[in-house]
Amino acid sequence: MPQHLTTGLGKAALLLLFAFLPGQRAAAHPAHAKPVNYPFVVGFERFHSSQDDDAYLAEGGMILLNELNCVACHAPPAALADTLTGVVATDLTGVATRLDPIRLEIFIRNPRFLKRDSTMPSLFAGPDRDLDEVLALKQYLANLTYEVPDYPVGEIESGRNLYHRIGCVACHAPEPGYRPAGLPDNAVIEMTGLASVPMNLADLYDLRTLTHFLLHPNEHRPSGRMPDFQLTEKEATDLAAYLKAGPDLTLPDDLSGALDPDGAFARDPALVEQGRALFATKNCTACHLVPGSEGKTGPPRARPLLELETGGSGGCFSQRPVGGAVPFYGLDEVQKRAIRAALVRLAEKSPPEGAARIDWRMKLLNCYACHGRDGIGGAETSREVYFGFANEQAKLLGRRGHLPPDLDGIGGRLTPAWLARALHGAPEGRKEEAVRPYLAAPMPIYRREMVDPLRELLLEVDDPTDAAGAAADLPGNGAAGEAIFHGKGECVRCHDAGTVRSTEWPGIDLTLSPLRLRRSYFEEIVRAPSWRHPGALEDPAGLSREELADLWAWLESLAGE
Numbered sequence: 001m002p003q004h005l006t007t008g009l010g011k012a013a014l015l016l017l018f019a020f021l022p023g024q025r026a027a028a029h030p031a032h033a034k035p036v037n038y039p040f041v042v043g044f045e046r047f048h049s050s051q052d053d054d055a056y057l058a059e060g061g062m063i064l065l066n067e068l069n070c071v072a073c074h075a076p077p078a079a080l081a082d083t084l085t086g087v088v089a090t091d092l093t094g095v096a097t098r099l100d101p102i103r104l105e106i107f108i109r110n111p112r113f114l115k116r117d118s119t120m121p122s123l124f125a126g127p128d129r130d131l132d133e134v135l136a137l138k139q140y141l142a143n144l145t146y147e148v149p150d151y152p153v154g155e156i157e158s159g160r161n162l163y164h165r166i167g168c169v170a171c172h173a174p175e176p177g178y179r180p181a182g183l184p185d186n187a188v189i190e191m192t193g194l195a196s197v198p199m200n201l202a203d204l205y206d207l208r209t210l211t212h213f214l215l216h217p218n219e220h221r222p223s224g225r226m227p228d229f230q231l232t233e234k235e236a237t238d239l240a241a242y243l244k245a246g247p248d249l250t251l252p253d254d255l256s257g258a259l260d261p262d263g264a265f266a267r268d269p270a271l272v273e274q275g276r277a278l279f280a281t282k283n284c285t286a287c288h289l290v291p292g293s294e295g296k297t298g299p300p301r302a303r304p305l306l307e308l309e310t311g312g313s314g315g316c317f318s319q320r321p322v323g324g325a326v327p328f329y330g331l332d333e334v335q336k337r338a339i340r341a342a343l344v345r346l347a348e349k350s351p352p353e354g355a356a357r358i359d360w361r362m363k364l365l366n367c368y369a370c371h372g373r374d375g376i377g378g379a380e381t382s383r384e385v386y387f388g389f390a391n392e393q394a395k396l397l398g399r400r401g402h403l404p405p406d407l408d409g410i411g412g413r414l415t416p417a418w419l420a421r422a423l424h425g426a427p428e429g430r431k432e433e434a435v436r437p438y439l440a441a442p443m444p445i446y447r448r449e450m451v452d453p454l455r456e457l458l459l460e461v462d463d464p465t466d467a468a469g470a471a472a473d474l475p476g477n478g479a480a481g482e483a484i485f486h487g488k489g490e491c492v493r494c495h496d497a498g499t500v501r502s503t504e505w506p507g508i509d510l511t512l513s514p515l516r517l518r519r520s521y522f523e524e525i526v527r528a529p530s531w532r533h534p535g536a537l538e539d540p541a542g543l544s545r546e547e548l549a550d551l552w553a554w555l556e557s558l559a560g561e
Contacts, residue, residue, distance in 0.1 A: 029175060029245065029246030030163070030172060030173040030174060030175050030199060030243075030246075035115070035116045035117040035198040035200075036116070036117050036195060036198075037116050037117075037330070037332070038117070038330055038331060038332040038335060039068060039117065039118060039119040039329055039330065039331065039335070040117035040119070040195065040197065040198065041063060041064055041067040041068065041119065042171070042195075042197055042366050042369070043060075043063045043067065043363035043364055043366060043368075044060045044063045044064055044067070044335070044338065045194070045195050046194055046195075046368070047060065047363060047368075047376075048060025048061075048063065048338060049334050049335075049338075054341050055341075055345075057334075057337060057338045057341050058338065058341035058342045058344070058345050059342075060338045060342075061337075061338035061339045061340070061341050061342025061343070062083075062084070062342045062349075063360075063363060063364065064335055064338055064339050064342070065084055065305070065339060065342055065343075066083075066084050066085065066086060066087070066364065067087060067119060067364065068119055068121075068329060069086045069087055069089065069119075069286075069287050070086075070305070070316070070339075071084045071085070071086040071305070072086050072283075072286040072287050073283065073286060073301055073302040074302050074303060074304055074305045074308060075304045075305065076304075076305050076346075077304075077305065077306055077346060077347070077349070079349075079350065079351060080346075080349060080351055082351065083351050083352065083357075083360065084305075086287075087223040087225070087287075088222045088223050088287070088289060089120065089223070089287040089288045089289075090220060090221060090288065091219065091220055091221070091222055091288070091289040092141065092144055092288050092289065092290050093144060093146060093289065093290065093291050094144060094145055094146035094148075095141055095144050096141060096142045096143065096144050096145045097145045097146055097147075097148055097209060098204070098205055098209045098213070098220075099204060099205075101138060101142050101265040103204060104138050104141050104142055105134060105135075105138045107120070108124060108134050108137050108138060108141075109122065109124045109125065109129070109134055110122040110124065110125040110321075110328070112125075112330055114200065114204065115198070115200045116330075117198045117200075119329075120287075121316075121327030121328055121329045122321065122327065122328045123282060123325070123327055123328075125321035125328045126321040126322055126323025126324065126326075126328065127321070127323055128323035128324065129323065133278055133282075135271065136271045136274040136275035136278055137275045137278055137279060137282075138275070139267065139268055139271035139272045139274075139275045140271075140272050140273075140274075140275025140276045140278070140279055141275070142265065142267065143267065143272045144290065144291060148208055148209055148212045149212070150208060151207075151208055151211045151212070151233065151236070151237050151240075152233075152237055153207065153237065153241060154211070154234070154236075154237030154238035154239070154240055154241035154242070155238050155241060156238075156241045156242050156245045157242075158238040158242075159237075159238035159239045159240070159241050159242025159243070159245075160175065160178070160242045161180075161181065162235055162238055162239055162242075163175075163239060163242055163243075164178055164180055164386045164388075165180065165386070165387075165388035165440050165441075166229065166388065166440055166441050166442065167229075167370060167386070167387055167404070167440075167441035167442075168239075168386070169192075169196075169383050169386035170369040170370050170379055170383060170386075170387070170441075171196065171197040171366065171369050172196050172197055172198075172199050173192065173196035173198075173199075174192065174383075174386055180385055180386065180388065182389075183385065187385075189382075189385060190381070190382035191382060192380060192382045192383055193380065193382060194380050197366075199243065201213060201243075202243035202244055202246070206244075207240050207241065207244055210240040210243065210244065211233075211236045211237050211240040214229075214231055214236040214239055214240060215231060215233065215236045216228070217229075218445075218446065218447050222289065222447055222450070223450060224365055224446040224447060224450035224451065225365070225366070227444035227445060227446050228425075228444055228445045228446070229442050229444045230425070230442055230444070230445060283301055286301075302325075305343060305346055306346055306347055308343055310340045310343045310344055311340075314326075316328075316329055316331070317331065317336050317339075317340075354461050355374065355461055357457050357461075358373070358454065358457050358458060358461055359373075359374075359376065361453060361454040361457060362377070362454070365446070365450070365451070365454065367407070367454075370403075370404040370441070371404050371405065371406060371407045372406045372407070372408075373406060373407040373408055373410075374408060378403075378406065379403060379404070384399070384402075384403060387402045387403050387404070387439075387440065387441050388402060388440035388441070389401055389402045389438065389439075389440060390437060390438050390439055390440045391438065391506070393438070393505075393506045394438030394439075394506050396505055396506065397438060397505070397506065397507075401438050401439075401506070402438070402439060402440065402441075403439075404439070404441060404443070405436075407458075409462045409464075409532070410458055410462060411455075411457075411458030411459045411460070411461060411462030411463065412462035412463060412464035412518065412521065413462075413464075413517060413518065413521045414516060414517065414518070415515065415516065415517065415518055416459055417515070418512075418515055418516045418517075419455055419458065419459065420455060422443060423445065423446055423451045423454075423455055424445055424446065424448050424451070425445040434509065435508060435509055435512065435516065436508055436509075437496070437506065437509060438506045464518060464520055464521065474545060474546060474549035475549065475553070476546075476548075476549035476550040476551070476552055476553030476554070477550045477553060478550070478553040478554040478556070478557045479554070480547075480550040480554075481547075481549075481550035481551040481552065481553050481554030481555070482554045484543065484547055484550055484551050484554075485497060485500070485551060485554060486500075488541075488542075488543070488547070489526075489541045489543060489547075489551060490539075490541070491510065491541070491551075493505060494506075494507035494538065495507045495508060495509065495510045496509045496510065496511065497509070497510045497511050497555065497558060498511055498558040507538075510555055511555070511558050511559065512558075512559050513552075513555045513559070514552065514555050514556045514559045515559050519552060522548075522552065523548050523552075525538075526540075526541045526543060526548060526551070527540060527541065527543070527548075528540055
């Protein structure tokens, strides 16, 4: 058998390679959920794939042009250069620590052998593929290793409960038949209607590298499409143990004798250098980071988007690999139609403005999986049950007690510094305090360069105008403010502040309010909470301007920054 298919081939890789051949049944474990058979782009899938209107479908085509990284090879119009920025694909630093040689080879030949939903195209799936080039690239990538620490083995059941509690199911599939703890016996769990982001890493990585990925996803996936949930080591090891606990998939009998699972892999320095050169000439650096690179490199090498044919079925629209320099994506018919519709309208397309720019960014980052804004998005109803309550008392708050908040006007509600902190994480050396201690799902953090454009847009579009009569210019008396918190304002009924604990309801912790909230917004929600948040549980506090200033002064003394 050719070395290309036997070198370093392990039994686990063989099981995976044939896991989804016709006739093979996907297991119930979420890591083995049956994938879609086309490149999965969640922003398109949720909001545009079912649309029949060509104009709206074209908006989805714009998402595909970006998320499939078409713009890495085909330059967008200058007017859309800041919109169609493309994505930074998986950082390949240490890729050989995460993937064994046979998985590397299969990814190079055709990523869809391992990930049918992959957004990575194949340059070697065509009839003219050069297997010597495949081998050289494999040799180069197999040389990219790094040190990964050892981690303790986690607890499967703890990982199962955590997976179905902290928001993983906002994007990924739940385990069929799983019932979250505390769910009433008569509660019916609906099947998820939206497609889920497949979890192929559970099969591709071993326990150690999967744990490391869960602890440091932004290092592996700089695009932010899998953000950092700031897991503890215990949480990461438990999740990894659960994700690796799915039942084995069986290699068909008629193939078990055709492949050698014990073939050895020998590194060849000459091939490593040949592969390094090929990595550049094949334009892999247009998408991927490798050691020594500072970002995606190289100009687009194909015709600009405006010069592409939209009526044919060749090139990247081909149904089967055509070879040459044409990548094969395996697009489905809806995706092809959407991309064509986008290309047809591209010359007249203007960059999105205002709220539309925010909507664009939130779709790319899949913020809508958890958060709603302006009536769009939020957790799918059938997935809400997989956002847990942090404690029993949190259930008093109903849906607010376990679902991430809407982001309507968020750039005018939070201070610029806190908005950055919410997206990037707390400053180095500081522990991130729980503002909503009743939520089990944490707010993930992103690489600064990935979310700063969204942060700037939120501040620009939601820029607040201070309400008339705001007390921002009034000094306050902290001692009087503490008395108001406990007395006239009745804040202590629902809110913690400093060492003070609420007496009745588990509301937002107010300790860091002066750091978090713009003062005008704070006064607005204290005076009339339901005006900004319909259905708010709070009653108007009935405080004067001077009393609001006193309350703010006391909270400032608690914030400590």
